[in-house]
Amino acid sequence: MERSIYEFPDIFRRVHMEKPGDIEREVEFLKRVWQRHLKRRVRRVLDIACGDSPHGQLLAREGVEVAGIDRSPTMIAAGRAESGHGGTIRFHRRKIEKFRIPEQPFDVAFFMSETFPVMTRNADLMSHLKSVGDLLRRGGLYCVDIDRHDGIELIKARRLWRRRRVKAGRVRVDVREYHRPVAWYEVEQPVYELECTIHFPEGDVVTRDLVPVRYTIPPLMELAARASGMFEMIACYSDLSFTTPLAQCYGRWLAVLRRV
Ligand SMILES: C[S@@+](CC[C@H](N)C(=O)[O-])C[C@H]1O[C@@H](n2cnc3c(N)ncnc32)[C@H](O)[C@@H]1O
Numbered sequence: 587m588e589r590s591i592y593e594f595p596d597i598f599r600r601v602h603m604e605k606p607g608d609i610e611r612e613v614e615f616l617k618r619v620w621q622r623h624l625k626r627r628v629r630r631v632l633d634i635a636c637g638d639s640p641h642g643q644l645l646a647r648e649g650v651e652v653a654g655i656d657r658s659p660t661m662i663a664a665g666r667a668e669s670g671h672g673g674t675i676r677f678h679r680r681k682i683e684k685f686r687i688p689e690q691p692f693d694v695a696f697f698m699s700e701t702f703p704v705m706t707r708n709a710d711l712m713s714h715l716k717s718v719g720d721l722l723r724r725g726g727l728y729c730v731d732i733d734r735h736d737g738i739e740l741i742k743a744r745r746l747w748r749r750r751r752v753k754a755g756r757v758r759v760d761v762r763e764y765h766r767p768v769a770w771y772e773v774e775q776p777v778y779e780l781e782c783t784i785h786f787p788e789g790d791v792v793t794r795d796l797v798p799v800r801y802t803i804p805p806l807m808e809l810a811a812r813a814s815g816m817f818e819m820i821a822c823y824s825d826l827s828f829t830t831p832l833a834q835c836y837g838r839w840l841a842v843l844r845r846v
Pocket of ligand 1: 602635636638639640641657658661680681683699701704
């Protein structure tokens with residue numbers, strides 16, 4: 587079986603081009619969104635597809651109660667190890683498509699790192715929103731971070747999109763990103779394939795992750811929220827800003843859903 591980049595929590599951050607201070611900026615923006623749209627103090631948060639929960643780690647150190655769900659045991663183990671150095675996070679190993687966890691209701695939930703569009707089936711999208719909705723108080727917020735989807739092109743064969751080399755500590759990683767074709771009637775963009783050759787001193791390891799990406803734009807998110815019967819979309823923000831219009835969005839947007 588091929589290995590996944592998520593087996594290497596320290597390396598995946600570099601591969602995903604995260605820069606120092608990115609997570610701090612995201613957390614600060616989330617807090618401003620909560621202040622703006624939620625009339626009460628945020629005490630309990632749920633981090634969806636949390637990985638090692640870098641956002642949750644910062645919030646937990648400020649005294650917020652954090653729980654996270656993710657399917658990757660390696661990412662969760664890394665999160666648990668880090669969570670010992672400050673506030674504690676409760677990690678639950680679950681799939682995001684449909685889940686239940688033994689937790690009291692949360693004030694807010696968030697889904698960062700542009701991973702929400704991996705849910706390509708309508709049924710998964712609905713059961714996901716229902717699962718999150720069941721864990722939120724009425725009026726609670728669900729903030730979802732999504733990259734800007736445009737320029738979709740139907741391709742007929744697997745195609746190299748980008749090549750780059752990154753360094754994670756002392757380890758060099760060659761990254762190749764491919765697009766794979768999908769049928770015209772699929773709701774996906776071309777499937778994203780991430781191939782990393784990690785040059786460890788003891789030998790190379792190759793990882794490969796296939797990431798389906800559902801075409802996700804604000805009106806479709808609004809529709810999905812309503813269709814779930816759990817949420818309404820109350821705002822959309824571009825690039826961690828309250829003032830940048832969607833038309834000028836450079837990289838990503840944040841959907842703010844309210845539990846009805
Ligand atoms: C790009 S990482 C983001 C992790 C974290 N939110 C962050 O900001 O660093 C995506 C995470 O989504 C998780 N993931 C992807 N698909 C999933 C699924 N179907 N169910 C549960 N977790 C999933 C992966 O295990 C990984 O930890």
